[in-house]
Amino acid sequence: MTQYMLSVPGNVDDPMPSDDVMQQMFKDVEAFNETVRAAGKWVFAGGLEPITTATTVDATGESPTVTDGPYSEAKEFLGGFWIIEAADLDEALTWAKQGSAACGGRVEVRPFSPA
Amino acid sequence: MTGPALEAALGADAVADVVRTEYGRVVAGLIRRFGDIGLAEDALGDALVVALERWPRDGVPPNPAGWLTTTATRKALDHLRREKVRDEKYAEATMLTDDTPPEPTGPVTDDRLRLIFTCCHPALAEPARVALTLRLLGGLTVGEIASAFLVPETTMAQRITRAKAKIAKARIPYRVPEQDDLAERLDGVLAVLYLIYNEGYLSSGADTADRPDLAAEAIRLTRAVRSLARGIGSPPEVDGLLALMLLGSARRPARIGPDGSLVTLDEQDRALWDAGLIDEGHALVRECLRRGRPGPYQLQAAIQAVHTDALDVSLTDWSQVVALYDQLLALAPTPVVALNRAVAVAELDGPQVALAVVDGLGLTAYAPWHATRADLLRRLGRADDASRAYAAAIATTDNPAERAWLGRRRETLGGPTSPP
Numbered sequence: 171m172t173q174y175m176l177s178v179p180g181n182v183d184d185p186m187p188s189d190d191v192m193q194q195m196f197k198d199v200e201a202f203n204e205t206v207r208a209a210g211k212w213v214f215a216g217g218l219e220p221i222t223t224a225t226t227v228d229a230t231g232e233s234p235t236v237t238d239g240p241y242s243e244a245k246e247f248l249g250g251f252w253i254i255e256a257a258d259l260d261e262a263l264t265w266a267k268q269g270s271a272a273c274g275g276r277v278e279v280r281p282f283s284p285a
Numbered sequence: 286m287t288g289p290a291l292e293a294a295l296g297a298d299a300v301a302d303v304v305r306t307e308y309g310r311v312v313a314g315l316i317r318r319f320g321d322i323g324l325a326e327d328a329l330g331d332a333l334v335v336a337l338e339r340w341p342r343d344g345v346p347p348n349p350a351g352w353l354t355t356t357a358t359r360k361a362l363d364h365l366r367r368e369k370v371r372d373e374k375y376a377e378a379t380m381l382t383d384d385t386p387p388e389p390t391g392p393v394t395d396d397r398l399r400l401i402f403t404c405c406h407p408a409l410a411e412p413a414r415v416a417l418t419l420r421l422l423g424g425l426t427v428g429e430i431a432s433a434f435l436v437p438e439t440t441m442a443q444r445i446t447r448a449k450a451k452i453a454k455a456r457i458p459y460r461v462p463e464q465d466d467l468a469e470r471l472d473g474v475l476a477v478l479y480l481i482y483n484e485g486y487l488s489s490g491a492d493t494a495d496r497p498d499l500a501a502e503a504i505r506l507t508r509a510v511r512s513l514a515r516g517i518g519s520p521p522e523v524d525g526l527l528a529l530m531l532l533g534s535a536r537r538p539a540r541i542g543p544d545g546s547l548v549t550l551d552e553q554d555r556a557l558w559d560a561g562l563i564d565e566g567h568a569l570v571r572e573c574l575r576r577g578r579p580g581p582y583q584l585q586a587a588i589q590a591v592h593t594d595a596l597d598v599s600l601t602d603w604s605q606v607v608a609l610y611d612q613l614l615a616l617a618p619t620p621v622v623a624l625n626r627a628v629a630v631a632e633l634d635g636p637q638v639a640l641a642v643v644d645g646l647g648l649t650a651y652a653p654w655h656a657t658r659a660d661l662l663r664r665l666g667r668a669d670d671a672s673r674a675y676a677a678a679i680a681t682t683d684n685p686a687e688r689a690w691l692g693r694r695r696e697t698l699g700g701p702t703s704p705p
Contacts, residue, residue, distance in 0.1 A: 172456050257458075258456040258457070258458040259406075259408055259455045259456050259457045259458065260457075260458050260462070260466075280455075281455045281456060
């Protein structure tokens with residue numbers, strides 16, 4: 171088994187979805203989460219607050235700095251993710267298709283490097 | 286050549302033959318056993334070095350592929366022992382492969398079928414799929430693949446290395462897909478083979494008209510996939526693709542003129558066509574028709590069969606060609622298919638009707654679109670417009686044979702022409 175991160179990008183230009191859409195999405199995602207748990211593939215998952223809440227810390231220099239905002243100027247940022255167990259990429263892709271449909275967003279699939 | 290020199294040459298030829306015909310089978314078996322593409326390739330490379338030393342001296346063994354498998358297996362085991370990671374590697378290998386026990390080779394379980402689905406996995410970019418398929422299944426060297434696709438060898442090496450690393454790290458599986466995904470995944474495999482063939486049929490580069498070696502390789506791999514696909518119900522699209530390739534290759538001797546320019550279907554000397562390939566292609570098309578499950582490759586092959594059935598262009602059954610294009614357009618509604626259909630429509634309903642269709646397609650970056658327009662305009666007596674369209678066609682292709690043909694057509698327009 172390999173662990174894969176299924177990440178869902180957000181975009182600073184995305185409009186805020188309506189309450190109804192949000193409620194449906196939460197329901198669909200929870201149903202998907204339940205399927206992942208029932209299959210014994212669940213490791214961890216979470217949704218993140220908007221990128222406007224990000225703070226960047228840099229302790230690579232002489233004294234650590236703390237900056238308001240993300241480390242990347244990109245419009246896309248990590249919106250949420252699942253970490254799952256899967257036998258191989260095909261299984262991870264099958265889960266990712268279901269996750270993408272549930273959350274209404276694209277999903278990027280990446281393997282974790284072995285511990 | 287006499288004595289050792291002759292034997293050495295025979296040995297080298299025998300090695301080259303085995304590499305061409307058996308590389309895929311041997312490397313696929315090694316990948317299956319060791320679960321590591323890099324290790325399998327290195328071990329087979331070592332075994333080939335030994336073969337080059339021994340075969341000229343001792344003669345070629347009766348079963349060269351078996352000999353290579355045994356020798357490469359020993360090399361791989363040596364390597365694993367040396368690295369002292371044998372246990373870890375074995376553990377990894379069992380995870381990398383699937384959980385079914387090794388099976389005897391046969392049409393159903395041939396390791397090459399697993400390997401081609403790995404090489405053509407949708408998680409790999411298309412150029413990587415093409416390169417991996419030629420490298421691992423076709424046994425072409427990285428240098429040969431690089432020169433076929435006109436990219437620097439270092440670029441091609443990186444592309445292949447990156448793809449192999451992704452297969453290992455993301456765990457792209459080494460198996461025939463589940464029934465649910467099979468049709469779609471097989472389409473992906475056929476698309477890669479067709480891409481390889483097309484690059485062989487009409488090269489995209491400026492150096493050469495075509496690359497018959499690449500077309501032949503695509504046909505060889507398609508034949509292999511066809512025989513392997515018996516284990517998964519022989520999908521008729523595989524036959525369709527093979528027929529399409531054979532019928533295209535059959536016309537090769539007539540496609541390039543003595544001056545190196547392209548000769549279009551209507552002007553080809555049909556006596557030069559390869560009757561054997563045409564017979565084989567026609568037999569496949571008939572079998573496809575009998576099975577009654579048409580698909581895009583089968584329909585394109587059927588169109589080629591109509592063309593190659595006519596001993597003279599005037600005998601072409603254009604209504605049949607248009608009917609087949611109608612079917613193809615329903616399955617694959619692309620502007621390129623619509624353009625090819627319009628060429629046949631011009632024969633049935635005249636150039637004016639066809640031109641209206643072609644103008645609506647707007648494929649301005651596609652040389653055949655300009656060339657088709659040019660020809661229709663020429664037939665309508667609009668020489669100036671035709672000349673401009675030929676010029677646009679020449680500007681959109683690098684292929685030397687295509688450029689030569691377009692230039693010649695433009696020159697023979699006659700009458701006053703204005704600069705483009």
